[in-house]
Amino acid sequence: MVGTPAILxxxxxxVCQCHDPHDQxxxxxxxxxxxRWIVVLIVTAYALTSISFSGCFQRIGLVAPVYWPxxxxxxxxxxxxxxxxxxxxxxxxxxxxxxxxxLWVQIVTDLILMSIAVHIAGSQETHIAFSYxxxxxxxxIFLPRQQSFVVTMIALVLYTAxxxxxxxxxLPRSSVFITPARMPDRVHDSFPIQFLQTxxxxxxxxxxWFLASHLxxxxxxxxxxxxxxxxxxxxxxxxxxxxxxxxxxxxxxxxAAIQANAQLLLGGYCGELSEKALELTSRxxxxxxxxxxxxxxxLQLANLETAAQKPMPAESIEIAECLRWCVTHVRQIADQxxxxxxxxxxxCRTWGQVEHLKVLFNNLIVNAIVYSHENGAVEISxxxxxxxxxxxxxxxxxxxxxxxxxxxxxEEYFRTDEAVKHNKDSTGLGLAIAKRxxxxxxxxxxxxxxxxxxxxxxxxxPAKPTEENNWRIGSQQS
Amino acid sequence: xxxxxxxxxxxxxxxAVETVLKSSGYEVAxxxxxxxxxxxxxxxxxxxxxxxxxxxxxxxxxxxxxxKIKAEKAYKAxxxxxxxxxxxxxxxxxxxxxIDNEWLPISDxxxxxxxxxxxxxxxxxxxxx
Numbered sequence: 207m208v209g210t211p212a213i214l215x216x217x218x219x220x221v222c223q224c225h226d227p228h229d230q231x232x233x234x235x236x237x238x239x240x241x242r243w244i245v246v247l248i249v250t251a252y253a254l255t256s257i258s259f260s261g262c263f264q265r266i267g268l269v270a271p272v273y274w275p276x277x278x279x280x281x282x283x284x285x286x287x288x289x290x291x292x293x294x295x296x297x298x299x300x301x302x303x304x305x306x307x308x309l310w311v312q313i314v315t316d317l318i319l320m321s322i323a324v325h326i327a328g329s330q331e332t333h334i335a336f337s338y339x340x341x342x343x344x345x346x347i348f349l350p351r352q353q354s355f356v357v358t359m360i361a362l363v364l365y366t367a368x369x370x371x372x373x374x375x376x377l378p379r380s381s382v383f384i385t386p387a388r389m390p391d392r393v394h395d396s397f398p399i400q401f402l403q404t405x406x407x408x409x410x411x412x413x414x415w416f417l418a419s420h421l422x423x424x425x426x427x428x429x430x431x432x433x434x435x436x437x438x439x440x441x442x443x444x445x446x447x448x449x450x451x452x453x454x455x456x457x458x459x460x461x462a463a464i465q466a467n468a469q470l471l472l473g474g475y476c477g478e479l480s481e482k483a484l485e486l487t488s489r490x491x492x493x494x495x496x497x498x499x500x501x502x503x504x505l506q507l508a509n510l511e512t513a514a515q516k517p518m519p520a521e522s523i524e525i526a527e528c529l530r531w532c533v534t535h536v537r538q539i540a541d542q543x544x545x546x547x548x549x550x551x552x553x554c555r556t557w558g559q560v561e562h563l564k565v566l567f568n569n570l571i572v573n574a575i576v577y578s579h580e581n582g583a584v585e586i587s588x589x590x591x592x593x594x595x596x597x598x599x600x601x602x603x604x605x606x607x608x609x610x611x612x613x614x615x616x617e618e619y620f621r622t623d624e625a626v627k628h629n630k631d632s633t634g635l636g637l638a639i640a641k642r643x644x645x646x647x648x649x650x651x652x653x654x655x656x657x658x659x660x661x662x663x664x665x666x667x668p669a670k671p672t673e674e675n676n677w678r679i680g681s682q683q684s
Numbered sequence: 685x686x687x688x689x690x691x692x693x694x695x696x697x698x699x700a701v702e703t704v705l706k707s708s709g710y711e712v713a714x715x716x717x718x719x720x721x722x723x724x725x726x727x728x729x730x731x732x733x734x735x736x737x738x739x740x741x742x743x744x745x746x747x748x749x750x751x752k753i754k755a756e757k758a759y760k761a762x763x764x765x766x767x768x769x770x771x772x773x774x775x776x777x778x779x780x781x782x783i784d785n786e787w788l789p790i791s792d793x794x795x796x797x798x799x800x801x802x803x804x805x806x807x808x809x810x811x812x813x
Contacts, residue, residue: 466701
């Protein structure tokens with residue numbers, strides 16, 4: 207954006223220096239040059255077409271062949287090369303004068319060449335004069351209000367000068383038309399008429415400047431506000447993370463100390479305890495473990511919510527490895543309840559975060575085991591579905607979930623009456639955590655269940671990263 | 685027998701760890717601050733450091749202390765077992781630089797509350813290696 211921070215601040219008390227002005231200025235300069243290349247192409251194409259198809263041009267009433275567009279294009283090319291060479295030499299970010307000078311030279315030169323084109327094409331015979339509007343609009347977008355007004359005035363002065371010179375006969379009238387066309391309401395070239403015409407164009411351009419510059423100022427202000435809000439949010443997020451980190455420690459550390467001491471007592475490190483003392487210590491240890499696990503799950507949920515706000519690199523994951531890791535992890539619980547785990551796991555790949563997927567699968571498999579009847583079976587399968595996406599199915603034949611409660615099972619701390627009766631120790635967060643992982647990974651999860659017959663969780667995982675699941679492709683992508 | 689230095693601001697927990705490791709035949713010293721721990725290391729370099737991550741003055745003091753130790757030539761190869769109440773699988777608030785494997789100059793993690801059987805096994809493994 208052209209202008210020093212001081213100029214920007216005078217526009218509005220709310221305007222702030224949001225972007226690096228030096229980088230923004232150079233970006234604008236290069237963009238102007240790119241736009242000019244497009245104009246060169248258009249103008250050159252017109253000239254070459256008029257030369258190649260001069261007969262056609264003349265038949266439709268256009269002067270041909272014309273060489274002035276080639277001269278104009280040549281001037282634009284030389285000017286553009288000069289601007290770009292100058293831009294490459296601008297290296298000092300603290301001094302914006304060379305950049306601003308480059309921009310103003312571009313603007314004024316373009317307006318002068320534009321005026322020449324307007325004269326040659328026919329200031330009165332064509333509507334080419336409205337192309338000044340593009341310069342005014344661009345000035346409103348890239349310059350502060352005062353400076354864009356100056357550009358508008360320069361355009362007006364140049365256009366008025368062309369008209370005046372043509373009317374006074376100093377400049378011969380010119381046109382792209384063989385027989386110059388007249389606008390229906392123009393009867394003669396009298397000065398009052400020409401003055402009225404020029405004045406009305408001037409009013410239109412000034413109104414345009416007023417509207418466009420105001421909109422542009424509003425947009426810049428909104429952008430600054432958004433950027434400031436974003437920075438505030440990021441600072442808040444960072445503070446929240448630090449607070450959560452500290453809270454994690456403050457919550458878990460005391461339990462760690464209590465459990466450690468309980469282990470010392472239970473392990474006989476402090477001598478033999480009476481049976482009653484052992485029982486009480488054991489209960490203390492178990493209650494501590496449950497509290498620790500609850501804190502763990504609460505923090506996992508908070509972690510996942512934080513992770514969802516800040517996408518992490520996606521990696522290609524072998525699902526079978528995750529599932530087998532989970533099965534090893536839950537083997538002890540399964541053995542305690544004499545639950546047989548049947549695996550039909552094929553090699554399948556998905557994209558995401560491996561630790562999150564392990565938590566997801568682990569929670570579902572643990573649920574399947576815990577809510578199975580003793581000596582029951584849990585089935586875990588993984589294969590590619592018909593559309594090439596990997597499908598994981600986790601099935602148990604346990605207590606099942608009532609149909610009316612099914613929509614609520616992913617709510618935090620929600621447990622059905624049957625689940626509470628079957629297992630008092632659950633925190634009610636396992637499926638809420640699973641849901642979070644599913645949402646952040648773009649996984650389709652469906653559940654079927656019937657009381658007394660068991661529950662089936664079906665997960666359709668993404669075969670590749672997609673925009674919907676908001677993953678960035680990490681460096682591990684093959 | 686190996687000499688282990690336990691560095692943890694939680695005196696109860698540090699004392700429990702000291703008891704368990706001593707029962708396994710190790711010689712154990714405890715420091716509750718990283719500053720005094722550094723002096724202790726210089727006086728008598730341990731065979732293993734059992735180090736907490738979070739200290740009252742700094743939530744990532746453990747990481748910084750581990751890097752400080754490893755930065756000194758004499759202690760570059762000193763094994764460190766990091767104890768943390770923060771779930772290692774879900775780094776929360778730590779920078780990637782803290783938990784990136786290339787940066788993390790430790791031998792192993794153990795998550796609090798720590799099972800002493802697991803702790804003893806990890807200590808054994810690290811000292812063997």
